[in-house]
Amino acid sequence: MAVIDANPAALDQQYELRRRRYVKMGLIWLAVIAFVAWCVNGTIIEDTDWSRIGGRSGVLSSIGRYLSLDLGLLPELLIPTLETFMMASVGTVLGCFLSLPVAWLGAANVTPSKTILYPLGRFLMVLSRSVHEIVWALLFVSAVGLGALPGILAIAMRSVGFISKISAEAIENIDTKPVEAIRAVGGSQFQVMYYGILPQIYPVVLATVIFEWDINIRRSAVMGLVGAGGLGLLFFRQMNSFNYGGVTMVILAILFLIIIGEIISHYLRKAVI
Amino acid sequence: MTDQTANSIPARKWSRFKYPDSLYKYGTLLIVLVFLGYSFHFLNIDITRLFGALGRLMGVVSDRYYPPDLEYVLDKGYLAAILDTLQMSFLGGFAGVCIAIPLAWFSAANVSPARALFPVGRLGVIFCRAIHETIWTILFVSILGFGMLAGVSALTMFCIGFAGKLFADEIEAIEMGPVEAMRAAGANPFQVFLFAVVPQVRVAFTGIAIYTWDVAFRAATVVGFFGGGGMGWYLKRNVQQLENLRVAAIILSIIAMVLIAEFLSGYLRSAVNRAK
Missing domain, CATH: 1.10.3720.10 (MetI-like)
Known part of the structure; x- marks a missing residue:
């Protein structure tokens, strides 16, 4: 914060700086608004077939189709919900195991070779996060076939990026004294990892894994759309048979599952930290 | 430390977690593991396929997706x-x-x-x-x-x-x-x-x-x-x-x-x- 000075020259300078900042902010906002206008023109005005949507009544009647709940679907929801939950859990645990070596390679202070393996670890983290889970699922469906397995693998691959990034940052920020102590008493590389590094990063990593598990429940609910099982498959079927009430039921099941996941992860995180 | 005090303290094995904590910790771990094991059974996952999956992905990518157009x-x-x-x-x-x-x-x-x-x-x-x-x-x-x-x-x-x-x-x-x-x-x-x-x-x-x-x-x-x-x-x-x-x-x-x-x-x- 600038100190207000009685000196008129300094005051003028303050005003000048402030004016320049306003001009700059104004220009940035103008650019953002112009860009938004261009996007609206490109995506919404030119690309939309308004006659097909059919005005307000058309939209309201299409929304209304979703509101008649199909309660008969209730017994069929139980097993896919459980499947989705399990897919998310197994996928997270698998992702956790896969991210261990990636975090090891991608942490600057413990990586075995800074020139080759460190960039490789960083690249794997970015790769895992930049490919969307749907694309991972597509790849795994073509590699291992339909079922829960490709869903689990897709979730695992997608989780690796986030978990290993946070873990690598945690490893880089550790206190080096325990590591040195274990080295000094003759600990092997593995013992240094296990007794020097792991206890320090364990709370951070566990909290991250729980957070990722929470997100993975959402992700596993859509894996079925591209051929892996769970609620997504049921959603896909209901949508394709135009049973809109059933679609709403599936969405409610997803919401229910996610609220349970939030509650569990809330308590688990409290227990960990 | 004299012999007397050394004898009066019973030899105890050191452990990181004390009794009730350790019970909760290992109990939670056990529940999680049982749940995961049951999930494998319930989802009908073949473990050998799971371990081979990444290799298969590599194989599929190099067979079918290479070279990209x-x-x-x-x-x-x-x-x-x-x-x-x-x-x-x-x-x-x-x-x-x-x-x-x-x-x-x-x-x-x-x-x-x-x-x-x-x-x-x-x-x-x-x-x-x-x-x-x-x-x-x-x-x-x-x-x-x-x-x-x-x-x-x-x-x-x-x-x-x-x-x-x-x-x-x-x-x-x-x-x-x-x-x-x-x-x-x-x-x-x-x-x-x-x-x-x-x-x-x-x-x-x-x-x-x-x-x-x-x-x-x-x-x-x-x-x-x-x-x-x-x-x-x-x-x-x-x-x-x-x-x-x-x-x-x-x-x-x-x-x-x-x-x-x-x-x-x-x-x-x-x-x-x-x-x-």
Whole structure:
């Protein structure tokens, strides 16, 4: 914060700086608004077939189709919900195991070779996060076939990026004294990892894994759309048979599952930290 | 230490966790492991296939997806689709952030304007977050028809959920001094928000908004897969036609675009942090 000075020259300078900042902010906002206008023109005005949507009544009647709940679907929801939950859990645990070596390679202070393996670890983290889970699922469906397995693998691959990034940052920020102590008493590389590094990063990593598990429940609910099982498959079927009430039921099941996941992860995180 | 004291203390084995703690810890671990084991059984997963899966992925990629048909992604129609994706993500992110700010204000426990609005904000954000962007896309496509309007709407919902939570966390972490000063001076809740909360969170909000665009771009690459327009539409078409080399090229282009977006958002965020 600038100190207000009685000196008129300094005051003028303050005003000048402030004016320049306003001009700059104004220009940035103008650019953002112009860009938004261009996007609206490109995506919404030119690309939309308004006659097909059919005005307000058309939209309201299409929304209304979703509101008649199909309660008969209730017994069929139980097993896919459980499947989705399990897919998310197994996928997270698998992702956790896969991210261990990636975090090891991608942490600057413990990586075995800074020139080759460190960039490789960083690249794997970015790769895992930049490919969307749907694309991972597509790849795994073509590699291992339909079922829960490709869903689990897709979730695992997608989780690796986030978990290993946070873990690598945690490893880089550790206190080096325990590591040195274990080295000094003759600990092997593995013992240094296990007794020097792991206890320090364990709370951070566990909290991250729980957070990722929470997100993975959402992700596993859509894996079925591209051929892996769970609620997504049921959603896909209901949508394709135009049973809109059933679609709403599936969405409610997803919401229910996610609220349970939030509650569990809330308590688990409290227990960990 | 004399012999006497050494004898009076019974030899105990050291353990990191004492009795009740250790019971809870290992009990939880046991429950988790049993649940995971049962999941494998329930989902009917073949462990050997699981371990071979990454190798198989490599094999499939090198057999069917190599070499990527790079000429296809340099096609004019596809480049226009990339631009569409960019526009959709920007618009979705912008609209989402604009809606998320009031919702975050309602759902921040410390400055929420009214007791009745608190659950509205909380539940609104949770609802938008809970449903995956692809499901939003499918719903909007069935209501609004194919095209980018559905994609933008879906991305808006996604961004409300994503940014709303981060915004609310940011608002809940502010310093309460200015808020109390404004309240003591008789400001209404909106004035409190505008003059006591916004100046504190301005920089953080800008950073979050840029990050939201980055995440929305990642999501925008696949909304087209379910009819939302943009790059995903090309992905869907080529997946269904089994044009694997083109699919590989599209996935590579998605990775490249996401990397550019991530780099850009990182640069902008650091610029915002420097300029504050």
